[in-house]
Structures are given as C-alpha cells and as structure tokens.
Amino acid sequence: MEQLKREAAKESEERQRLLAKFAEDDRIEQLTAERRRLKVIEHRRAVERELEERRARRAEEMRKLIRLVELEKEEEKARLRLIEEERLRMLKEHATQLLGYLPRGVLREDDLPHLGSDFVEKYRQDQT
Structure with missing residues (x-):
C-alpha cells in the first residue's frame, strides 16, 4: 500500500514537473512568437520608412528636373528673343x-x- 502511495506521489510529482515544463515551454514559445511578431512589425516599419524615403527622393529629383527644364525653356526664350531683336536691328539698318x-x-x-x-x-x- 505504501509502495502504491509512493508511486502515486512520484507520478504526481512527475505530472507536476511535466506540467511545469510544458507551461515553461509554452511561455518560451509565446515569448518567441511575440518576439517574432515584433520583429515582423519592425521590419514592416523599416520597409515603409525606406519606401517613403525613396518616394521623397524621387519627388525631389522630379522637382529638380522640372526646375532644370523650366530654366532651359527660359534660356531658350531669352536666346530666341535676343535673336529676334538682332534680326530686327539688322533689318532696320539694311x-x-x-x-x-x-x-x-x-x-x-x-x-x-x-x-x-x-x-x-x-x-x-x-x-x-
């Protein structure tokens, strides 16, 4: 009878130890899953930040390109105006x-x- 009690106690201890081990494993798995989830969120944020920076750089490049084209157009207008003025001057003279x-x-x-x-x-x- 005592041996049965000892075996039952041992079994109960083993059960408690296994339950504690499984609970600890679950807790570790939860922490790992939480870390993994946080890493995924962090990576998404980094990707979004990188994409936003790339969009901003492209927009700035486009603004610079537009400014450059506008300057070239203004220079072309000034050149054509100068040519026309010189043409009229030469016509007046000759x-x-x-x-x-x-x-x-x-x-x-x-x-x-x-x-x-x-x-x-x-x-x-x-x-x-």
Whole structure:
C-alpha cells in the first residue's frame, strides 16, 4: 500500500514537473512568437520608412528636373528673343538697301511697323 502511495506521489510529482515544463515551454514559445511578431512589425516599419524615403527622393529629383527644364525653356526664350531683336536691328539698318534682293520669308508682316513708313511704301510697291 505504501509502495502504491509512493508511486502515486512520484507520478504526481512527475505530472507536476511535466506540467511545469510544458507551461515553461509554452511561455518560451509565446515569448518567441511575440518576439517574432515584433520583429515582423519592425521590419514592416523599416520597409515603409525606406519606401517613403525613396518616394521623397524621387519627388525631389522630379522637382529638380522640372526646375532644370523650366530654366532651359527660359534660356531658350531669352536666346530666341535676343535673336529676334538682332534680326530686327539688322533689318532696320539694311532692309532699305536690300529691298529688291530680300528673298521671300525674310520679312514678315509684323516686321513692317518696325521698319518705318518709307520702307513699307517701297516694299508694298515692290510686292505688287
């Protein structure tokens, strides 16, 4: 009878020890799962942060590119304006002397007011 009691006590101790071990294993597994979950969340945040930084860099590059294109357009406008001013200056200086020799397309209708009324009269007579 006593041996049965000892075996029962031993079995009870073994059961308690196994239950404690399984509880500890579960606790460790829970901690590991929690750490894993936290790592996954941390990685997601890092990825989102990296993507946001990349988007910001691309947006800044696009703004710089747009500014560069706008500057180039302004420079082109200034260059064309300068060419047109020089063209008009040369026409004012030399058009009267070249009246019969200017090829078609050199003079435009909007150039005539800049060249003076004498030139316009001669030009119109020459055109008819």
